[in-house]
Amino acid sequence: MSKDMDIINTLESEVRSYCRSFPTVFTQAKGYKMWDQKGKEYLDFFAGAGALNYGHNNPKMKEKLIEYITNDGITHSLDMASTAKAEFLNKFNEVILKPRKLEYKVMFPGPTGTNTVESALKLARKVTGRTDIISFTNGFHGMTIGSLSVTGNSMKRKGAGIPLQNVVTMPYDNYVDNQDSLDYLERFLEDSGSGVAIPAAMILETVQGEGGINAASFEWLKKVESICKRWGILLIVDDVQAGVGRTGTFFSFEGAEIKPDIVCLSKSLSGYGVPFAITLIRPDIDKFQPGEHNGTFRGNNHAFVTATSALDYWKDDEFEKDIKVKSEMIYSFLEKMVATYPELKGEVRGRGFMVGIASEVDGLPNKIAAKAFENGLIMETSGPLDEVFKLFPPLTIDEQGLKSGFEIIEESIKSIVKEPVTS
Ligand SMILES: *Cc1c(COP(=O)(O)O)cnc(C)c1O
Numbered sequence: 097m098s099k100d101m102d103i104i105n106t107l108e109s110e111v112r113s114y115c116r117s118f119p120t121v122f123t124q125a126k127g128y129k130m131w132d133q134k135g136k137e138y139l140d141f142f143a144g145a146g147a148l149n150y151g152h153n154n155p156k157m158k159e160k161l162i163e164y165i166t167n168d169g170i171t172h173s174l175d176m177a178s179t180a181k182a183e184f185l186n187k188f189n190e191v192i193l194k195p196r197k198l199e200y201k202v203m204f205p206g207p208t209g210t211n212t213v214e215s216a217l218k219l220a221r222k223v224t225g226r227t228d229i230i231s232f233t234n235g236f237h238g239m240t241i242g243s244l245s246v247t248g249n250s251m252k253r254k255g256a257g258i259p260l261q262n263v264v265t266m267p268y269d270n271y272v273d274n275q276d277s278l279d280y281l282e283r284f285l286e287d288s289g290s291g292v293a294i295p296a297a298m299i300l301e302t303v304q305g306e307g308g309i310n311a312a313s314f315e316w317l318k319k320v321e322s323i324c325k326r327w328g329i330l331l332i333v334d335d336v337q338a339g340v341g342r343t344g345t346f347f348s349f350e351g352a353e354i355k356p357d358i359v360c361l362s363k364s365l366s367g368y369g370v371p372f373a374i375t376l377i378r379p380d381i382d383k384f385q386p387g388e389h390n391g392t393f394r395g396n397n398h399a400f401v402t403a404t405s406a407l408d409y410w411k412d413d414e415f416e417k418d419i420k421v422k423s424e425m426i427y428s429f430l431e432k433m434v435a436t437y438p439e440l441k442g443e444v445r446g447r448g449f450m451v452g453i454a455s456e457v458d459g460l461p462n463k464i465a466a467k468a469f470e471n472g473l474i475m476e477t478s479g480p481l482d483e484v485f486k487l488f489p490p491l492t493i494d495e496q497g498l499k500s501g502f503e504i505i506e507e508s509i510k511s512i513v514k515e516p517v518t519s
Pocket residue numbers: 208209210211213236237238239301305306334335336337338362363
């Protein structure tokens with residue numbers, strides 16, 4: 097083992113995880129490729145769990161950032177006014193919100209995904225004066241107490257060490273085959289004997305990233321919106337992972353033609369892997385008092401600079417079209433794997449560039465991901481039992497990169513499913 101890996105294994109807490117799944121020491125990265133200390137090249141089909149949708153060290157963003165730093169641009173300023181902030185807000189409004197006929201106030205809640213989720217939950221409770229939140233089975237929203245309370249995974253929930261309260265979990269789309277989970281949900285709201293109070297908000301992901309790449313149908317999402325409207329419940333879409341193009345459109349809910357009251361964005365928002373999050377708020381519920389929710393690292397100016405540059409990808413529909421063509425390639429590759437290797441007992445899941453194969457065979461996705469790592473490709477598994485292997489390349493990957501990745505994945509599947517059964 098390398099000296100650096102030794103240092104990490106000795107000094108870093110037991111809680112470390114990705115350096116266990118991908119046991120090598122990385123030195124450099126560019127686009128969809130990463131390199132380790134031994135000079136081995138990896139194709140990155142993980143993309144920082146969706147934080148690197150534009151690839152590693154995107155040249156245009158890097159150039160802007162270097163220029164900004166060289167000119168002694170403001171780095172830290174809490175939420176003071178800076179030119180970098182004004183430029184980001186203006187361009188986000190012009191390029192993203194206006195063309196989509198969305199009117200939102202932008203809140204800077206702190207730099208991480210869980211920060212935006214916490215701010216959304218707090219605001220919903222403050223605005224409605226109600227205490228409860230409805231979350232959905234297999235939802236994932238982050239690791240701080242509020243976000244954990246709306247997260248499904250039992251291992252993560254246990255980590256809280258205290259009861260997680262004021263949340264009711266309802267079945268996500270297709271949780272039980274062929275049952276309309278929303279009829280069930282609405283029955284709870286109607287029935288004063290159900291034990292479920294009218295909540296402040298419902299929070300959901302349109303495609304569940306950590307919970308197993310479950311994609312809610314647009315029809316289901318529309319119905320959730322109409323139930324929320326009917327009962328005066330705020331709809332929070334956590335677009336931390338599914339947003340910023342991952343499912344094919346900037347916001348993952350565009351295809352469903354819904355307008356959430358609150359939207360959470362983080363991961364790929366800065367475009368460069370720099371910590372950054374925003375909470376989008378319907379103007380009439382923008383009710384926090386000045387400073388009522390604050391934080392030291394809200395205005396990450398370096399993230400403003402790279403995020404502003406990243407918005408160039410969304411100035412016309414070229415990028416969206418390109419994502420569509422490539423996501424069809426990914427989808428048909430996965431369909432082919434399921435058909436060619438019945439041993440996978442697999443099912444293709446997801447939408448756009450947020451897809452994977454769920455396998456009914458215990459432990460198989462982890463074995464395939466480990467084999468792929470050996471063969472030079474990084475991908476992770478998802479779902480409560482790690483039952484899905486997840487293809488998450490940067491959206492900017494070229495066709496050659498996709499094809500090389502597919503070859504490694506197929507090779508890995510083949511060698512694992514053909515392995516003699518050992519008892
Ligand atoms: C990653 C993620 C979060 C949490 O983001 P952190 O930056 O890890 O706090 C919240 N919601 C979703 C859907 C995520 O994928």
